[in-house]
Amino acid sequence: MKNTLQPLAARTGAHQHHGFQSAGAILRAMPGGLVVSKQQLRRAEAIACVRLKRQEANQNLGFASRPFVLCGLPIKKPADGQLLHERRNGQFSLQVTGHPTYGLPWGQDRLIPIFLATLAIRQQTQTIQFRSAAEMLDSFGMQQGGTQYRRLIAAFQRIFGATIFFGTDSQREKAAVVHRARFNFMSEARIWYSRDADQATLPGGFQNEIVLSHEFFKEIMSHPIPTDMEAARALSCSPAALDLFMWLSYRCFVAKGRERVPLFGDFGLVNQLGSSDYARPRKFRERLEGWLDLVRAMWPECPAVLDTTGTGLWVDRATAVLASGGINVR
Secondary structure, eight states, rough: OOOTHHHHHHHHOOOBTBBBBBBHHHHHSSOOTOOOOOHHHHHHHHHHHHHHHHHTTTTOOEEEEEEHHSOOOOOOOOTTTTTTTEEEETTEEEEEEEBTTOOOGGGGGGGGHHHHHHHOOOHEEEEEEOOOOOHHHHHHTTTOOOOHHHHHHHHHHHHHEEEOOOEETTTSEEEEEOOGGOOOOHHHHHTTTTOOOOOOOOGOOOOEEEEEOOOHHHHHHHSEEEEEHHHHTTTTTOOOHHHHHHHHHHHHHSSSSSEEESSSSTTSSGGSOOOOOOOOOHHHHHHHHHHHHHHHHTTTTTOOOEOOOSSEEEEEOSSOOOOOOTTOOO
């Protein structure tokens, strides 16, 4: 995407808004040989929206929780029977034990911690409320319908059915940040299975209510990490690119200057992301370059570049979320 937005706009000669044209308009203006799927068009429009809102300092501010920014959940569906997922980022480690019935959270399930952290920060309470499943689907630009509702129910079952531990090498014991016993599931099930599209709230006007665990709520309030909700929407179908965007947003913000992050080894980036499928360095570099292209399409000033040896990633101090509201993300 990074090689098409600006040059294509120049070739079409169409009117541009604030220095660049919407991606959808650019794609539609191209000569007949270019075939664009609806999914590609939606992503192009979403990326253009992210760039425009960032340029106008009008970002939709959300929040992510530190465990899932520093260490990713599984990207692909785990193998049957696999119930343990472990990731490491320097001194930090994440361990997820899946429920025997529901399995490990994976893929788009990572949107749920973003949704919960955002509501916790906005509402400033351990007991968060929201009207309907449609509210969450809309937050991430996901289509409404029975299939998406069922996927969302399954995602909540996996997240709240898992025990998630996050800790540091200096801690003797890891603290559980999410536990199924904290989740009041039946209320959510009543509305998510409803086929009435006009039903905004539960019968009787009650709202969905989730009580976060004390450890998870404390972690969110102590280390809220601002994120761009429009970017999360644009990357909701690309879990690895979303993980990289959120990690780079955080890593570049806290960088003291130009710093090198190794790709491989015990403390390498490959061990932070939510996949262990990249045994071959060349394959991981190829995937990483593709994810970086998506990140730069939305954040052109992102300073992250691979080093000349292909074994490290250079980062520098930069800000992806311009309106952090004074939140301390360290």
